[in-house]
Amino acid sequence: MNSKLSSEQVDKKKLRKVIAASSVGTLIEWYDFYIFGSLSVVIATKFFPSDNPTAAFLSTLATFAAGFVVRPFGALFFGRLGDLIGRKYTFMVTLLIMGFSTFTIGLIPGYETIGFLAPLLVLILRLLQGLALGGEYGGAATYVAEHSEPGKRGYRTAWIQTTASLGLFISLLVILATKKSMSAEAFANFGWRIPFLISIVMVGISYFIRKNMDESPMFEKAKQEGKIVANPLKESFGKKLNFKFVLLALFGATMGQGVVWYTGQFYALSFLQKVANIEFEQSNYIIAASLAGGTGFFIFFGWLSDKIGRKAVMLTGMLLAICTYRPIYQAMYEAADVSLKTEVAGSKVINTDYAMIPNSVDLKKTVKTELSYTDGSKLTLEQSSLTTMFPGRNPKKPEIKRIVHVGSSSFWFLILLVFIQVLYVTMVYGPIAAFLVEMFPTAIRYTSMSLPYHIGNGIFGGLLPAVATYLAAKASTANEVAVAAGQAIPYDKPYLEGLWYPIIIGGVCFVIGLLYVNGKDKEIND
Amino acid sequence: MMNALRQIFGIVWILLGLAAGYFLVFEQSLKLFEKGGMDNIVPAIIYTFILAPLLTGGMCVFGVYALQNEYKSID
Numbered sequence: 001m002n003s004k005l006s007s008e009q010v011d012k013k014k015l016r017k018v019i020a021a022s023s024v025g026t027l028i029e030w031y032d033f034y035i036f037g038s039l040s041v042v043i044a045t046k047f048f049p050s051d052n053p054t055a056a057f058l059s060t061l062a063t064f065a066a067g068f069v070v071r072p073f074g075a076l077f078f079g080r081l082g083d084l085i086g087r088k089y090t091f092m093v094t095l096l097i098m099g100f101s102t103f104t105i106g107l108i109p110g111y112e113t114i115g116f117l118a119p120l121l122v123l124i125l126r127l128l129q130g131l132a133l134g135g136e137y138g139g140a141a142t143y144v145a146e147h148s149e150p151g152k153r154g155y156r157t158a159w160i161q162t163t164a165s166l167g168l169f170i171s172l173l174v175i176l177a178t179k180k181s182m183s184a185e186a187f188a189n190f191g192w193r194i195p196f197l198i199s200i201v202m203v204g205i206s207y208f209i210r211k212n213m214d215e216s217p218m219f220e221k222a223k224q225e226g227k228i229v230a231n232p233l234k235e236s237f238g239k240k241l242n243f244k245f246v247l248l249a250l251f252g253a254t255m256g257q258g259v260v261w262y263t264g265q266f267y268a269l270s271f272l273q274k275v276a277n278i279e280f281e282q283s284n285y286i287i288a289a290s291l292a293g294g295t296g297f298f299i300f301f302g303w304l305s306d307k308i309g310r311k312a313v314m315l316t317g318m319l320l321a322i323c324t325y326r327p328i329y330q331a332m333y334e335a336a337d338v339s340l341k342t343e344v345a346g347s348k349v350i351n352t353d354y355a356m357i358p359n360s361v362d363l364k365k366t367v368k369t370e371l372s373y374t375d376g377s378k379l380t381l382e383q384s385s386l387t388t389m390f391p392g393r394n395p396k397k398p399e400i401k402r403i404v405h406v407g408s409s410s411f412w413f414l415i416l417l418v419f420i421q422v423l424y425v426t427m428v429y430g431p432i433a434a435f436l437v438e439m440f441p442t443a444i445r446y447t448s449m450s451l452p453y454h455i456g457n458g459i460f461g462g463l464l465p466a467v468a469t470y471l472a473a474k475a476s477t478a479n480e481v482a483v484a485a486g487q488a489i490p491y492d493k494p495y496l497e498g499l500w501y502p503i504i505i506g507g508v509c510f511v512i513g514l515l516y517v518n519g520k521d522k523e524i525n526d
Numbered sequence: 527m528m529n530a531l532r533q534i535f536g537i538v539w540i541l542l543g544l545a546a547g548y549f550l551v552f553e554q555s556l557k558l559f560e561k562g563g564m565d566n567i568v569p570a571i572i573y574t575f576i577l578a579p580l581l582t583g584g585m586c587v588f589g590v591y592a593l594q595n596e597y598k599s600i601d
Contacts, residue, residue: 069576244596247588251539459577466569508542512588515532516597 018147021213022140023159023166025095025206028199029136030167031174032102033197038171042192046110047119055111058119070127071458072133075450082139083232086223087216088147090446091139096130097209099203101125106196111162134458138450141433146216146442149171151306157433160293165425168265169291171195172284222442224299232447235432236440245439246452252517253314253435254456256426256509259426259502262461264421265291268496270465272414275472275495276336277402282411289415294422298430305431311517314435315510317415317427322506324420325499332417333495335410338371338379347372363387376407460505467499529598536592543585551577 036043048059074094082090105125113119140160149157174195182191222228229235236242265287272283305313334340349370357364369381385398406414436449475494482489492495550573558570590598 068562069572240591244588244591247584247591248597250584251588456582459580463577511535512539515528515535516592 010014015147018213019144019156019321021206021209022091023163025210026136026140026160027163027167027170028202028206029095029098029133030164030203031171032098032199033133034168034171035102035175036105036126036129036197039174039192039195043122046192047108047122047190049111051428052111055116055119058123070130071134071454071462072451074131075138075454076134076447077131078135079138079447079450080232082135082142082229083444086219087139087143087446088210088213090134091143092207092210094132094135094139095203095207097128098136099200099207100198101128101132103200103203106193106199106499131232134450134454137453138446142437142446142449143216145434145437146218146445152433153437154305154310154431154434155299155303157437158299158430160433161302161426161430162298164261164429165265165291165295165298165422169295172288174198176281176284176288218442226474227443229443233445234445236448236451242440242444242448245315246448248516249436249439249449250452252509252512253432254452255460256318256456256506256513257432258456258458258461259464259505259509260318260428261425261457262464263321263325263499263502264418264425267464267468267502268332268418268421270369270469271495272331272336272418274469276333277404278336278414279403279405282405286411286414286418290418290422293415293419294426297426298422301427301430302434305434310431310435310438311513313431314428316515317424318510318513320427321421321424322503322510325503326496328417328420329496329499330493331416333493334347335413335417336377336404336406338373338377338404341373341375343375344372344374357386361388373407375409377410378405379403380405425516467501470498471500472496472498529595532592532597533595536589536594539589539592541585541589543582543589546585547582548580550581552572 013359044059048055077089078094081093084180102125105122108114108118108121108125137160141157144157144160159248178191178194179187225301236246268290269283269287272278273280273287276283278286300311301317347370351368351370353368355364355366356362363386365385365387367383369383371379371381371382373379380401380403382401383398384401432453437445438450472495475491475497479489479491479494555570555574555578558566558573
């Protein structure tokens, strides 16, 4: 078969099947990966009781290891396999591992039933999920790119790029729909298992679609010509000729793309819930609506990168993101800030409840204050305090919970603000599969492109919530210390301090990309 | 001109890599190790043994390649 695939030679129908089979499988893998994160609160109560230090340790490992450490290892392990035995078989294996792990998590009895074995099994399965994800993406992107005709590689691989956001979107929808279909108690008892269990059906369908696909034509050709390398890892990372491009891909593209991706989706959700105090359902609807509106732009920017170059599209997205993150998050904060809204006169409702804590002599007092505002927003303040009946024991410090339900105009404004961030995500992420594929030759493509992608996303992006939360908390603490000492506060807007992480990482990546990345499209036929 | 700029910036990447490694190990990880508790020790291990070597090693090698003008031929 001739390796030069012209537009005429490519069978359009077959190509559509290739894209569909690859995208659906990758979408399911992202869905599987995200439901664990989205249901982490329930999972923690079932498998990782906080009063047990070993279980808490396993929980921390499950959170950090799967996202940061195991994904790049999966990229190396499956990337090597993909360059040795083929793209198709490798990403079939990753799909099955992911499906098996997700389904099995949904079956494991809780800590109360089988004790320490429960968190251990969940940790092992979560690590398997991370490994599978590390191998899947590179395979799917390489497989589609190697089937695509020149001049349309950005557009074709952009379908793979939609899958991460769609996977997150579908995971949010399935969880919200499952929650809506049953009582809160039923969801906590068994309902949370449903999103894990239904994954097996999706994986089964995707497996049978992928099973009938052919191997990548470029890999077949390389195999026939004896161009398959014996040690793709050594070839990719042991030779300066290739390794310098692995470093360039990481520091000049995927590092910045990772932080823009995580800021626009995960940090935005965390900011809405924890800083702006917007209620759980409404904040998830804001993210889901923004993702639904933005997903089509992955395809658009992938297509645009075929016309004006990958570098121009990706770096524009990165630059816009780092320049506008602070004003966008300030506007998000103000949209939910009830001190800037007008209170409806006489709307204040106060309810007080008392309840005895079972098996104790403590009394719980809850004061619920509800306030309404002229734009339709509502603020609920829940102040819970425990009073002990034991003489001489000090009462515990009261806990105050703030929940904001924003009015219609603020709701749509917040959707617009998150949508803008999703647009940045689509600009940096839409063309990146084509960009990475074009950097490396067929013999080491799967290995070489997978590692920088998963380090950029898994490590630089994955660390974003922890680092950003730490920076914001540090600024708040510094302000509290200054107030206590009667000094001027050092941070005017401590809630924006976390944004320095994506701004600095994105800024460094932008400069490296601007200086060193080639702006011209490349031919991938070796 | 562009190649000269790429070379000069090599020094910046080396210094940035070293600064990032110092910050992660001495300003973050050691403090987290001192605090103790699994919630602090696991991130400290990740910073010290994964992120710091990756950033310092990766950026320094990238800087050295840039200084050696390895990226000149890509245009």
